[in-house]
Amino acid sequence: MATGSVDGLISGMSTSAVISSLMQVEAAPQTALKSKVATQQKVVGAYQGINTKMQALLTAAKAIGDPTAWKGGVATSSSDAATASTTASSSTQSGSLTFRVNHLATAHSIVFDTPVTAVTDNIMGGSSFQINFADGPKTVNVTDTSLQGVVDAINKTPDLGVKATAFQVSPGKYTMQITSTSLGLQSKFDLGGSPFSGLGAVTPVTEGSDAELTIGDATTPLKVTSSSNTFKDLMGGLSVTAVKEQAPTDPPVTVTVARDTEGVATKVQAMVDAANAALSEIATQTKNKSGAVPGGPLAGNSIMSQVATRVLNTVSGGTGTNGSFKDIGIELTRDGRLTFDKTKFTAALTADPDKTQALFIDAAQSDVTLKNGLADRMTAVADKATQTNTGTLSRLIISGNDAITELNHRVDDWDVRLQARQATLQKQFGAMETALGKLKNQGNWLSGQLASLG
Known part of the structure; x- marks a missing residue:
């Protein structure tokens, strides 16, 4: 002190x-x-x-x-066509499962077959159009009816389920592609009427389809489908993710789950x-x-x-x-x-x-x-x-x-x-x-x- x-x-x-x-x-x-x-x-x-x-x-x-x-469980896959993982739960099983990766899930996508000469060209009349999904239609409101304006309107509409892109087909030729943001059959859509008269007819790029595994005899196989490439709980606690489609001559995939x-x-x-x-x-x-x-x-x-x-x-x-x-x-x-x-x-x-x-x-x-x-x-x-x-x-x-x-x-x-x-x-x-x-x-x-x- x-x-x-x-x-x-x-x-x-x-x-x-x-x-x-x-x-x-x-x-x-x-x-x-x-x-x-x-x-x-x-x-x-x-x-x-x-x-x-x-x-x-x-x-x-x-x-x-x-x-x-x-x-x-610890999951292993015999092929790079599919990966496997497990989660611990009361239903987790040990064992093995053999299958083929028949299809990967795809997103629905369309393109238009008549290009315009500039992204500023008008492609539609009216101020809105509809995109129809299996669970009902969704409306897109448009203030700028040019190609770029329509693309922007689609991409700015929340929770629409699709995205659009304007791209150049050849010098001075532009068109639009619309692609679903999800995979599988649920991603399929169509346009109400023909709203884009300036772009011509719709041409499919890919059809929305589910991923598919086949199990059993090649002539009458059991089909397992998923809207994504991941098949959850295929066995208790086991999830399989399809990576690539297999050719008929490829050996099947065997996934094994061990304790x-x-x-x-x-x-x-x-x-x-x-x-x-x-x-x-x-x-x-x-x-x-x-x-x-x-x-x-x-x-x-x-x-x-x-x-x-x-x-x-x-x-x-x-x-x-x-x-x-x-x-x-x-x-x-x-x-x-x-x-x-x-x-x-x-x-x-x-x-x-x-x-x-x-x-x-x-x-x-x-x-x-x-x-x-x-x-x-x-x-x-x-x-x-x-x-x-x-x-x-x-x-x-x-x-x-x-x-x-x-x-x-x-x-x-x-x-x-x-x-x-x-x-x-x-x-x-x-x-x-x-x-x-x-x-x-x-x-x-x-x-x-x-x-x-x-």
Whole structure:
């Protein structure tokens, strides 16, 4: 705290240094409070660090605890004529499907056969025309009836479903093409009447048609159609996108969907890693002092030790009647960590997918507190620790921050007291200097009087 400068001119005393020393003694209680604030901030920071790790564990446990995570498939295609992809859902199937790409989806498009000599030439009478789709007509209003004006009117009409282009057929010869913005049979349209008398007759460019796959005998194949080139949910969770039409001599496309064991194993590994990260963070923050090595901010904290124990108990507590976690490659080490044998897990998942899934998700038990699945248990432990406002860590963080706020208020109160005390000391030392000055003057007068008697 600044003391100002009131060094004595009469006494010769460094009064500012004296006041500074006295103020350090006076500020000792405030210094102790600031130390408490710093300590409490480290404690809250430690809780927040553990909370972050436990939230990551909660996310990872929920990911593997979602039944659809076990339904994912990996799709492969035998030909570049089609690609395949899968989405994880309760209906995802494993298996294969063989077909031919007979047609790709096309957009309906027309052109006009009588060019005009300039894009500014008039091509229609009236102020509007209609474009007819299967679901009804749409009207285009026109203010400029030139070729370019009509093109602009079509392209500026919102949600019309077609776009127009004026292009040069040969030097000084221009016409118009109108093309649907969608694919398939639904893209077909025609013009009401013959609105563009200046451009002659309509000539089709492409007929709007659906994409088509054929399955089975070449003479009487089963046809599968789509308004786009993507056939969604062709099998449960499987979508196929046709890329190019196949010639009759091309070999058929075979799409195979296999269980995504690698994807499931990756999610399990993520949960194990998240659990170990949380355990490591708790160990770091709660470690005791050892010789010259300082302890963690939460040294000896029994509540955090209990959280770590609950994480470990999800594995050590067994699985009820569903088998052993060891059978799927998950075990505890002597130093309190989880290990995951991916090879053993993958073999178990391949051999018996339902049994393996049951070790993580206890679908038979409706009471969440009684579920034996590993993912269920991890989710419950992590959720209990991190739940907003009510979780173990959340309450400790809130309590710690409240304590810091209270301590900071007390520090601020001491600022006021110390400022007042400093002002008092400065006034007292100033008064002392004044008194000493008067005494010095009196002494000088007396000395003069005595000298005059001499």
